[in-house]
Amino acid sequence: MKDFNKSNDYKFWHSPVALILLFCVLVFFGYKIIDLIKKERETSHEKEIILDKIDSLNKKEVDLNKNIARLETDEGKEEIIREKYPVVKDGEKMVTIVEDEVDKKVLDNKKEEHGFWNWIKGIFNK
Numbered sequence: 001m002k003d004f005n006k007s008n009d010y011k012f013w014h015s016p017v018a019l020i021l022l023f024c025v026l027v028f029f030g031y032k033i034i035d036l037i038k039k040e041r042e043t044s045h046e047k048e049i050i051l052d053k054i055d056s057l058n059k060k061e062v063d064l065n066k067n068i069a070r071l072e073t074d075e076g077k078e079e080i081i082r083e084k085y086p087v088v089k090d091g092e093k094m095v096t097i098v099e100d101e102v103d104k105k106v107l108d109n110k111k112e113e114h115g116f117w118n119w120i121k122g123i124f125n126k
Contacts, residue, residue: 012018070076081087088094 071080086094086096
């Protein structure tokens with residue numbers, strides 16, 4: 001009787017239905033493993049991006065802390081005030097350089113006079 005049961009089990013696992021079923025299960029798990037590998041790669045790539053952002057934010061924080069420390073000193077305050085407003089200390093003189101707008105217009109006109117189309121206009125205007 002035991003031999004008969006063994007032969008039935010043996011026949012079931014070697015039958016085409018069981019083999020097809022096992023093959024389908026194997027293919028299903030194979031696809032799931034491939035999906036997991038893809039997700040792991042995406043996750044590691046996103047992790048690298050986030051770590052790079054964290055590093056850049058840490059560097060920015062260090063720079064901002066340095067700027068804050070510099071601005072808390074008298075020299076830093078003076079530098080910012082001098083950049084934003086035209087102020088001088090007692091005894092200092094300030095020179096302001098103003099560009100002439102006329103020179104810019106003359107240069108712009110000279111630039112416009114050059115070119116093929118302006119050359120043709122110049123021929124008919126003379």
